Amino acid sequence: MAAHLLTTSGPAPRLLVAFPAGNAGLVVDFAPLEEPVAFGLAPLATLEGVEEPEGKRGVTARLAARAPALRVRHALLGGIRFLRDAMGSGLGPGAPSLAHTLDPGPPLALRRTMLDGHHIELRVEPSEGTTVTLEDDDVVLSAGPGGEVRFVVTALLDEPPLTPFPVESIVHENAADDPVARRALAFLTYREKFLAGSWRFLTYFGRDTLLALQMLLPALEPAAIEAGLGSVLDRLAPDGDVAHEEAIGEYAVWLQSMAGPRPADLRAPVLDYKMIDDDFLLAPLAAVYLLDTPAGRARAQAFLARETPAGGFYRDALRQNLARVLARAAPFAARPGPETLIALGPGLSVGNWRDSNQGLGGGRIPFDVNVALVPAALRAAARLFASDLLGPDPAAADEARALAQAWRGAERYFRLEIPEEVARARVNEYAAALGLDGARAVASIEGPIPLLALALDDAGRPIPVMHSDTAFVLLFDEPSPELLEIVARELLRPFPAGLRTDVGMLVANPAYAGDPALAAMFTRADYHGTVVWSWQQAAMVAGLSRQLAREGLPTRTREMLRAAERASWEGIEAVRARRAEELWSWEPAGGEVRLVPFGQARGHVDESNALQLWSTVYLALSPPRP
Template identity: 55%
Template sequence: MPTRPTRTERFMMGTTLSTLLAASCASGASSGSGVSSAPDAGAPAPRAPELLAFALQEGAIHNHFFRRGHIAAHLLVTSGVSPRLIVAFPAGNMGIAAWFDALPAPVELSVEGGVSGVERPGGMLGVSALLVSAAPALRVHRLVLGSIRTVREVGRDGELPAWLRADVEAGAAPAGGPIAVRRTTLDGEHHLELLIEPLDGTTAALGLDGRVELAAGPRGLRFRVTALSDEAPLTPVPLDEIANERAGDDPRHRQALAFLTYREKLLAGSWRFLTYFGRDTLLAVRMLLPVLEPAVVEAAIGSVLDRLSPEGEVAHEEAIGEYAALLRLAAGRAGAQRESIYAQRESIYAQREAGHAQREAGHALREPIHDYKMVDDDFLLAPLAAEYLLGSAPGRARAAAFLARRTPGGATYAQALARNVALVLRLAAPFAETRDVRALIALKEGESVGEWRDSEEGLAFGRIPYDVNVALVPAALRASARLLGSPLLGAGPDEEGSARAERLARAWKDAGVFFRVELPEAEARRRAGAYAASLGIDPAPVVASLSGTLSFPAIALDGEGRPIPVMHSDDGFVLLFTDPPPEALEEIAGRLVRPFPAGLRTPVGVLVANPAFAPDPAVRGLFTAGHYHGTVTWSWQQAMLAAGLDRQLARGDLSSTSRARGALERARSALWEVIRASREASTWELWSWAVEGGRYRLVPFGAERAHHDESNAVQLWSTVYLAVRP
């Protein structure tokens, strides 16, 4: 460990220097093979902290995950012409990140010898790793120490606000290091630290502009980085308490799930979404339900109930720690609601210095702030709750005790769940009563996102999403009928409420007719062939796969109720949550079997969108292989399709000789063929593709400059292959 420098040079890291620290939350311990966990206060005897340490490569990104006791962190380094270091902590969703200046040629930046845990007096916890590179020198372009949300927003080239400044201490020349970067959070209560210790002849210094500069020694660049935070750790769930004996034995998925599983909540993904997301939690647990231990299921559902709004809305995402403090300080300034958040932040640091960081408007600055702008998650809670509490033996046995627990606001879980059920019925009533397309569930006023395709262009700027209206609302109504018809939500069954929910569900059964798109065979062939040729794909097999009238559901309706003709993978919601008629099952199966762009299948994955049949080139331009919700593959969407196909094949009303069953079986076989072909990427959030020499090649999302974002190496709902298997 580096000692304190004998001579100190201090620089304020404002617009001249930046540290990209990847957000993360506190401790954890149990995952993967040989994982370990922090002591459980309820256990009869304390258990020694187990070690969870594993690595995943995502193209040029090398990801290293570490969890032992109270220490949990995700360290990643990126090679190429723009090297990068990020350390994300589940504790407080905090992180440390550094981007290096662009280089004339790509270089490898990697970790040698793995990652180790570090625990300092005063609660500073983190990880340390030896970084090596053949580059002659690296110069830090940007440094950020703060919330992962801040890291996501500032990004590589975003403006670095002055309030993010940090102290830099450099050792005296000619020793050339070490260098320490330290920052105190806005509330003055917590700290982040990055130590850079040059080794084996490598030197580290601060340039005249205050930027960290590393120069190689005889063995190349070799320097140790240590990243620390004193945020309160989360409570890890031991590996052997996460999944039961029915779970798959893939160590990668077990490790990924363990790194994201804590008693307080399940985390959505790392590095970019290392905290609670309601939709991600509900969908992942719904698919993992057969293999999860009851305590993990209840931790997940409980985390959602704890964050419900007074009206029963499910919280989408939470702002915690420093990011919550930042939002409160910004909102406290005059006219904050009319200003860009970044336009307000230059004075925030001064506010802290003036002593106003402890409390604002009578609220603790760090009290979590919950986001309720999404509409899909409101209809996911009841189906999961009904399936667990009424449909599984462990859930039925534990239901009374679980629903007697209380939220932070004092309501029982039964009362909180009843609020959500009442919301579902209230939101569903207008369409059921009028059959007016304008009464379908739309994105909230003023919002451009509202369901899982939550990039700005994910629905082609549509307002009424297919998945919510055709699958989730009917499913939530049927689940609500089951819950109301049981004694779980009150003193006894609410037969009248249950009957009302059933009537509403029947009225929503045919909502899909509003989304139906039909094209004559000749026109479908013309559009598919032209689009394939524009992408360098051989159009002959694409065109040959189309016969007869082409029918598919629109991805969304616009504000006037007109279908937006983009084919998509949200059939998975229909398969998993509803019981479509046989002819609808045949159509869905056809989209999974036909090659893109006649359908959705490529050799490296099922695509989540296909704009080939949209006549407007502007719409087609919103769904490229570089868009977050474009012609790309999301791992969990493939898993949901697989789970949904299995559910439909288990129906008793499809005879063994029916056309629908045969179509579903062919679709299942085709789907698992591409799932196996993309197995290396299965824990990733998403991936893209390229065509070279007439063949598809899997491309990590974020590897190309044309990609609009990047993927997480581990994603909660991408671990569901532990339960979804061929």
């Protein structure tokens, strides 16, 4: 059984159960209460697996809430993508009905047959004096003599389960001793694919899989690496495009039913190829695993001889992706300029990991893709083409090397410099607007501030927002000492002069923009705003460690990198208990910052996943020795 049960406390309690099988789940929202309430597992209760006839599997748990009553405001059962949309902006016109039946029991049961024919069910059994009644068609749980609402829930689904890896076979003995991260990774890792996160993204995502594998590589067993890498190759488009996300289960049935012409199998997964960054993440991972790791080298020929669902070989699929990398890189090498850099797809506002509508501040040419990922993919392609694994193909290897050299010039289009007095004034004003004490931040500004823009707009103009995507350069390249020192200073300066806060490294800082409209796209309520993403902190410290392993760095640069590494780990350890999560926010408190879970404060545009695949990468990381 694989299921994730989440309870939300507060003035509006919520129960949610998510199943990896079929990316399905259920949510029960309770009506707002006069006072906030703690809602969760009853004392001494545990989550237990259930298996019933006719293929029904699920979980059961005893729950408790100290409240006079809990009234079900609404309940939804179905595909996670439908639940996600319904709880966000709404399902919209044309969406199918998610109506379920209600059996008053006992036990009371909500049941639904989904569009793909599978059955999902929630049973509710009151206990210890709690009663359940129907009032105007609303389900009401009333407290017993002890003043608590106590009940047993059982969530069931008849979708065939995915094939798990035993926990002990995913990572080897060198992995960090972190039981929470190991359990999270085990829940999200299957022989068919890796899942991006729970509850909201409990299915395959190409970018998430590739980045998690890249960073977890030192800790993962070969079979797990090949399951994740194989899942990406299995879903490549014929032209080598990496699939971003798959729609499965009843959401896929709904999409396929609207397709023209309709496919023969309405349950076939629907793959999304709109992202641009994932295409350049496959080659670096394939090169380091198949060429550099002893286990990968020993298993490479057998792995590449595996067949894709379409009937081709992994070797050919990988070659198609490498050919795509070279073709997409060629225009910039021939005519260098912003207009030939890699931009988001026509009409799209998303394309890299900052895939919210405002994540790039209106930019269309992302820093991470153009400065870090394209050159890294070209260098990896050159190595793979030069090896025996794919040929070898000396001509293709030479072409890739030449393209990689040309792309080293992409960084210059993202360079900005803010004069010292302008920088001080903007930081001071921005801090005051946020309710923070800006004195320490302003004092950290000594001289002009070099800035690497988050992105370029359609006209090639830089978006002047400080960001954490420099981590990609540290992870995949060997940048100049000057750039390394820019990154180190951004990590050491306190926000809003830099990215450092008491709750971790922020992924964006618009203080230097001097543009209220741009700053309004990067608030602490925005998904990619002035918030902390767990995996971005991990990527940064992994990149710092990689750079410190280089030889020949100037002493000053090395010392600054060490200081930045220590500061970054201090932020990570300060909120260690949360690092398996997706992201978190903050609020001002006495001029400083205090952590706030993302999605639990007014104005937050969404909520954070409680478990995130690429937030488990700390299993392959360790803090520096004192």
